[in-house]
Amino acid sequence: MPPLVEARGIGKRFPGVRALDDVCLTIGRGEVLALIGENGAGKSTLLKILAGVCPPDEGRLAVDGRDAAFSGVHDALAAGIALIHQELNLADNLDLAGNIFLGREPRRGGFFRSAAMYREAADWLRLVGLDLDPATPLVDLPLGRQQLVEIAKALSTRARLLIMDEPTSSLSTREAETLFGVVRDLRAQGVSVIWISHRLGEVMELADRVVVLRDGRNAGEITDRSQIDHDTMIRMMVGRDIDRLVRRPSHAPGDVVIAVTGLRTQAHPGHALSFSVRAGEIVGITGLVGAGRTELLTALFGVTPPVAGSIAVSGRRLTPRSPRDAIRAGLALVPEDRKQQGLVLEMGVRENMSLASLRSASRGGFIDFAAERRLATAMISQLRIKTPSDQQVVRFLSGGNQQKVVLAKWLARQPRLLLLDEPTRGIDVGAKAEIYDVLHRLAGEGLAVLFVSSEMEEILSLADRGLVMHEGRLAGELARDQLSEENVMRLAAGAVGRISA
């Protein structure tokens, strides 16, 4: 019996760039295949070709052993291949059934057959473990469940192969667990899944087989489930051994940079938050999605001004009514949504880097272009940003390099306290390690760092101290020697009180 989908010798060029070169991939029925590789390795291009978004320049695709040429997403769907994007493609204003059947509503003579639609929708929802009324508005569901709706939608097109691009990047641990369960169920029913992820932990947990891409070529394959381990995958992805994320030696922190007392955020006014961060300290905030971590950072930064409480930055009182107030006091925020909040995507590297410090690179309101260029050149080499020039439009940079541009924007102001929200989300292993290095170095120079992360490994390897949030309150604080996955999870799940090492 031929494999479900087979791709042979796939090549794809973009002007000046060879995105894929002689890539081969097969996927059998009822198999979970993990496709991994650093940013720029060609994963996105490959999955676009499989899903009919763009045609390959070379090579051929076969479905069920028969040649297939997709001229669009519709052809791929007809062949049973559905792509689930990283960002969900759902309509907020419709209910679940409306979303599942969007554009394919059962109808008779131009009228909806809504009864049929709701009945069928309920079946598909049950298949992904959602026992919900199909008339529930989509917005009432948390993000993780919306993702399941997207999967139900794909299944309702009779998809036999689901391609999932970074499906857990915005899910909480618990939501991700649910998704893993659904994927296992689907596998048992003979549906195949291509799972693309930077999170190697979930690959180990879920995948039957791993295919690694590097620089647009096949860079290895792990066919034996028991052989799938962290170090092997990283070695294949980067083509060399890299050190596991090493924790820097701890050293004595300096003076208190920020002292927060009784802070109440707009999102969770019922809980008062108190904590402090010292110079040279890296403090990690973790907890489940929705625990109020991002809201804490945006409150400190004045995006959503706090409703009560006091903040002192190096002893001076700060009442942040806008980001400007916070920035003047020496705060900086690397926001969660890099592309909307962190960067002006259509502007150049140089313009983005100077955006927060333009006043100091100007005389009487006139931009000092030479100073701006010096700043950009210095930052590009200091942070090892890969860009053809300082005029490159940042949209065209990889995620890791984009994040470094955001960092550069703030470093140009020499802040006292650096806030970061999910600093390495969607960033590949190599760039991640570089960003950690930068943060360690900055902390060594006396910067206070407060970051939010959902990735356990990030908290464990980066933080000197951990704050765990649960439903809007600080559930606990973990000193460095108490920081362990088990302790974090207990607090994040709602346990109260101190935890021993």
Add this chain to the structure above:
Amino acid sequence: MSRLATLGKLVGALGAKKVLGISCLLAVVCLYTALASDNFLRVGNLENLVHRTALFGILSIGVAFVIITGGIDLSIGSVVCLVGVLLPWLLVEHGWSVPAAVAFVLGLGAAIGLGHGLLVTRLGLQPFVVTLCGLLIYRGVARGLTQDQSQGFGTGFKGLRALATERFPIFGEGAFKLPATTLVFLLIAVAAAVLLNRTIWGRYLLALGRSEQAARYSGINTDRMKLLAYVISGTLAALGGMLFVLDINAAQPSDFGNFYELYAIAAAVLGGCSLRGGEGSILGLMVGSALMVVLSNMINLVHPRYQNVEFAIIGGVILAGVIADELVRWVARRRPRGESA
């Protein structure tokens, strides 16, 4: 002919790629009109073209700043009307002094812009709605104040009117004379280009037009920058209205300045402003204004029979220009880029 060629070369050299397409279009329309009509290259006609380009260009620079922030100003034509009837009304009927009347109308334009800006930033109203209401209100006020009577300066105020009517014989007698309005326009254009491209405020405007959120997160006072843009637009609309009425010496409240906002917006869009915000070139907008004026001139000179369909012709050419521009961008986008996996 050689003068045109030089002009084309100059524009090409100054404006890089963005302005190239529209400059070519302008050159083609000029060439066609020059070949089809002997009157096109007459000194008087050329002076008039430059003069009218200046008047519409001033309005266009104002609206460009608003468009760059991602907004729109539909009230310009009505501000032109209000100022156009107020200035002679204050001077002639109410005997205000010239400095007082001029300061008042310009201040009124700025205040109108400030009002729009405050409604947009403080109350979060949509620019389209705010300025559409402005369009209706200011014309209504102008008609009410004057009881729909045409306003003019008669034979007086020659000194003030020289601002719009004077022509300087820079090339000697009988040759091309430079209209005073063109000097005003060039002055404003240079100031606008410097503001937009060389100052931090220009950078802030471009940044917030592309991504207001990222600009805010970078500590930019986005509300204040938007206010600035609306004030510039209102003030330049008032200045334009003043120059129009000084030039024509008669303002009929029911139709003075009618549709001028659309000419101004069209010129800005032709010149490379994106209505999505964040993009704009003063040079492009100058060429765009010239194109609008030359098109209308072409219809008058070459196809006077088609004057009734002037709007349709102008609309068609603008559409063609914008489509061509989009095609150029589409080709430019297909250049190498890193993928994001």
